[in-house]
Amino acid sequence: MDLNYTPAEQAFRAEVRQWLAAHVPSEPLADFDSTREGFEAHREWERTLHRGGWGMVTWPIEYGGRGLDLIRWLIFEEEYYRAGAPLRVNQNGIFLLGPTLIEYGTPEQKARFLPAMASGDEIWAQAWSEPGAGSDLAGVRATAVRDGDDYVLSGHKIWSSRAVHADWAFGLFREPGSERHKGLSLVFFPLDAPGVTVRPIARLDGKPVFAELFLDAVRVPVSNRLGEEGQGWSVCMSTAGFERGLMLRSPARFQVAAAKLVALYRGRADGVEPEVRARVLQAWMDADAYALSIYATASRLMAGGAIGPETSTNKIFWSELDLDLHRTALAILGAEAELTGAAPDAAADIGDWLDGYVFSLAGPIYAGANEIQRNIIAERMLGMPR
């Protein structure tokens, strides 16, 4: 065990810090879900990142990455959040689909999709859930019917984050007549293809954060399938492993939020109950524990280990941490907690805490509800009976 950064890792941190200091927009960008302008501003930021060589640091160089290891990815993320850089509009692509493509994709698929993903030229949405299949993803009913060199996709997808403005989506489709985990394939389709209807769905605060997708005989080439035909479930579980387990929520996000929470508490400590102070400390400790755990996982993976049940323990931990952290902030704000950023008397960061709270409410639901994660932990990690 060596918990010191090597000189090379320190030098890398300095390089990242310097580049970000010179390039991070001085004014926050408009959020990418509310308007097309906000979305495109974030796409521009993705391009800027890519030009600097920071689009996706862990990917191979030939696909637009930097070929770096996971410890350096963590350092990059720490500096990224420290610098207050914009949220990644293409996170579904770069953090979920990308690693799966690198693992399962053909050379042609990698060459076709990864560079455009790293550069922000193609922004991705996920199209997994359906009205009848959320955490029970094996219940999807949308179909892919083989027709020569094409698939014809039909069905109804829902809760597709980013799909309102994104360019491409990836989803699970089944061979007609197949059941549960069998006969599923992971297929990509352009969101502007004939037969795709995108209907925005407002989140509980009214923002069109996700969409439902109606697919009516959407024709895509068979080469848009990732992995073998009918093997979509295992391919998809690999994606979910990354989503829940490592890349979706880098620890820096919560460490920076916890530091902001502490600053909020320091500024308003008078009149805040001792119980709230204990919650502030707990949030900071939990963010620290999460970071340590991810460093341990990254070290293990770098030494050739495979990602395991920590995908489920991590997902529970970060989602509950995020929720607790924001609830604690609202408890400090007291009567001002209900003010949106638009309220004339709202202090500068109040709207951010409220937005963060609304976002954190979804954490225990998306990427596989926490109840499902607890079942997975009990059955696969602890070996309890089904």
Add this chain to the structure above:
Amino acid sequence: MDFRLTDEQQMLAEMVGQMLAENCSGADLRRLLESGESRDAARWEQIVGLGLPGTMAPETAGGSGLGAVEMALIATACGYAALPEPLVEHAGVAIPLLVAAGADLGEALSGATIAVGHPINPFVVDADSATALLLADADALHLLPRDAVSLTRQASIDPFRRLFRVHWRPSAETRIGAGLWDKALDHGVLFAAAQLLGLAQRAVDLSVAYASERQQFGKPIGSFQAIKHHLATAQVKVEFARPVLLAAAASASPVRISHAKIAATAAAEAATHAAVQVHGAMGYSWEVDVHFLLKRSLALGQAWGTPGFHRARVAEHVLSAPLGADRTFGLGAIEEIRSEAA
């Protein structure tokens, strides 16, 4: 940066775990209780035979010369087994104190034990079976033979915790050092946290085994989601206390050591309470081993500083030092971080 145990560290943990699995079962604990003895002579002989008392003693003094990480792994295994013998405080606190004071280790590596009266703990554990005691007079460290003090036994809910109020008189002859209690506190806290982590995992494991056997409504109760969720929730707490403990042991940062104690205490409380619930009425009985873990958790959670004490240590850092995502591994040098920010 490589946050993994070495092969040697893993082997050490497995070896101690295996030895205790063979010698420290629930039946062994009950037999010891019935005997009225303070320690199981055969088990203690094995522990001494493996050289475990000398884990943190320098090789020149006949010890293994290992560090806090190795001792934390051993303490975790001791917690898992609910070991009654005073290995953890002896090897993890008393011997490093003697070494720091430049005192002779005497028989401390070959079976005799030294009890520690740290000022943060009102009572001294296992003082009656010790050959000598390390005691505090303000900042000074005193070493007294067992027969030079008088002891008043205090009954603990944990039948294996032999607690004593110690009556003694400091003198120039007994004084062996000063300024060593802070480091001893960090050792005591760290290894108490390690034991709590171990016993939390044991509580989950016992419950998983029971829930997989015990049938109700025609099925093993472990197939019910409500039961699964109790244990999964406890396991998540264990998983996120472990890296904190290891980082605390590797870094010797007082902030992280306190964090480890808070996290391990919370994990042990969650796991032992879940274990009582999952075992149903059996969990509330003397018959199954759950209560040994519950009681040890209660005792260690408050010993070596209450959660409130440790939160205050964390607060001192969190509410005054600069924080941020780039400081995960910079907690050790708080003064340095402060001056950097100034």
